[in-house]
Amino acid sequence: MKKRVYVSCIAVAMMMVGCNEKKAALTGGIDLSNLDTTALPGADFYRYACGGWMKKHPLADEYSRFGSFDQLAEDNRVRLKELIESLASGEAAEGTEAQKIGDLYSVAMDSVKLNQEGATPIRPLLEQIAALREKGELPAFVARLRRAGFSPYFAVYVGADAKNSEMNIVNTYQDGLSLGEREYYLDRDEHTLKIREAFQAHVAKMFQLVGFSVEEAAGAAMNVMAIEIRLANAAKSAVELRDPQANYNKMTVEELQRAVPGIDWNLYFSALGLSGLQEVNVGQPAALREVAAIFNEVELSVQKSYLQWKVIDAAATCLSDAIYAQNFDFYEKTLSGKQEAQPRWKRSVSTVNGILGEIVGKLYVEKHFPAAAKERMISLVENLRTALGERIRGVRWMSDETKERALEKLAAIRVKVGYPDTWRDYSRLEIRKDSYWENVMRASIFEYDYMLSKAGQPVDKEEWLMTPQTVNAYYNPTTNEICFPAGILQYPFFDMKADDAFNYGAIGVVIGHEMTHGFDDQGRQFDKEGNLKEWWTADDAARFEERARVLVDHFNAIEVLPDLQANGELTLGENIADFGGIQVAYTAFQHAMSAAPLDDVEGFTPVQRFFLAYAALWAANIRDEQIRVLTRSDPHSLGRWRVNGTLPHIPAWYEAFHVTSDSPLYLPEERRAEIW
Ligand SMILES: [Zn+2]
Structure with a gap:
């Protein structure tokens, strides 16, 4: 079920945080072994920027898609397991957070008991x-x-x-x-x-x-x-x-x-x-x-x-292994193309993380989230806000009247970084060693009642819609806020040791992406207070639709499989956010560069590195079955097309990689989007 129907995030998968101890490479964050320089940037920029990564990360049997996001989740799962096991190991008093974590993890892991019980728990x-x-x-x-x-x-x-x-x-x-x-x-x-x-x-x-x-x-x-x-x-x-x-x-x-x-x-x-x-x-x-x-x-x-x-x-x-296996066989294998189920410990970590997410999250940020990262992020966000403001003032298709209101909305965007100020109280959730299924049911009721308790109450604007360990980010139109959990503030999204070319191309675009959601085809219908209320003149709204249509048509024409086209209508909001996010981050990057110019690194100009850092976020291998599933249901374009579909609309990309009209990815100017 869809709890927050208009909340837009950067990626569909809600992954857990990794803590990749990536060395600050001399290349300013770009790992050259991720590239495949035998590809031509203007022919297949995705392969050029990510081909090496894809070769190094062949698809394991337990995945239908594996990308840089999943790599973070893999690295991190091990750390979460350590956190959980350290809590679970000692003698914890009844009702404490440690007891809840420990007991939930142990009932999830107890395959002997689950197999003995079979379907008994639901009978x-x-x-x-x-x-x-x-x-x-x-x-x-x-x-x-x-x-x-x-x-x-x-x-x-x-x-x-x-x-x-x-x-x-x-x-x-x-x-x-x-x-x-x-x-x-x-x-x-x-x-x-x-x-x-x-x-x-x-x-x-x-x-x-x-x-x-x-x-x-x-x-x-x-x-x-x-x-x-x-x-x-x-x-x-x-x-x-x-x-x-x-x-x-x-x-x-x-x-x-x-x-x-x-x-x-x-x-x-x-x-x-x-x-x-x-x-x-x-x-x-x-x-x-x-x-x-x-x-x-x-x-x-x-x-x-x-x-x-x-x-x-x-x-x-x-339930039992036999029931799990049949469920896997249809949803994961037939539908998504996976060949093998995840080992039990990974599933159990996910269960604990799902049910007791803020307990795990609190421990996580204490251990792995540096305060300096938050400060750097907040200053990046403000630079992006300034850049989007300039771009709004500069667009030629919008009246001053609507621009004025757009700027007010931009100024009103609330920003959340890292983790919430107050943590969720789990004291009324009962976790016992009785049965895995009974715990899951009690947790569902606990969550549902918590949600219902808000009916008719004022909206709590301090609430977070993701746990801090989540590798994702979101824009919520009804609160007009952007949120960047600690989980996304690490390599390859963010690197304290890398230069501006890298950070503006990676996390900078993510920030710009979330801000642009406030002005995409859905988000633009909400005003600065988060109300669904018209604030555009009719002419400006019509001109926006016309401009958005360029992206709809462009993506509708993309063949994701020989017999399957992308869905330009479904992915419009995300494609506008990717397009706007790159444009806004690029503008902010130009300002940063004029204050502190950068040199070429290992043969790549700063602007080239900006685009390579962006493309690297979407490096992934994916099965055909999963391409079909996501094309039907995911409002985000596939990783390949977030790169090869979007960059041909960005003028600076052509210049940076000398892409000319004879290149396969080249789009004539009249077919390029011009929105934000
Ligand atoms: Zn998004």
């Missing part, structure tokens, strides 16, 4: 579903499942009211599709048909593994498909979901009862823990009406299969 819940007697019981039961972390039919979350951004509101959102995107259920191409067939076979196998007969399992799988196909038909595509106005349908619960009859909403919200709820934002009314129709039209026995499936599917990674 009571499956039986409760089997015992439902009438459809009238569905709303309250579905609410209970939602609260415990399952995702049947539709989601309910609490987040900022997009048109009253100081306050939190309860929202509904489409959900319930095991495969995520609606196209998996509806498209008729050969590849999708195969996935759909494999999915249904997988559902049947999973039912068998938890104790159903072959016939029962086959019937249950058909029931699951019947419901998910109905949900898919009523669902919006990932592109349609990018429209914040369309997702804004605030109403009273009484109005909801009239707009979506067929579900007793007071009953539903009470069961969820929201008695007396007054108003709600309905994200996608048509999808919700279809849920009400399914509740009432589809036989209860069919819906029971669907609910049981949602339990089995969610629990699969916390």
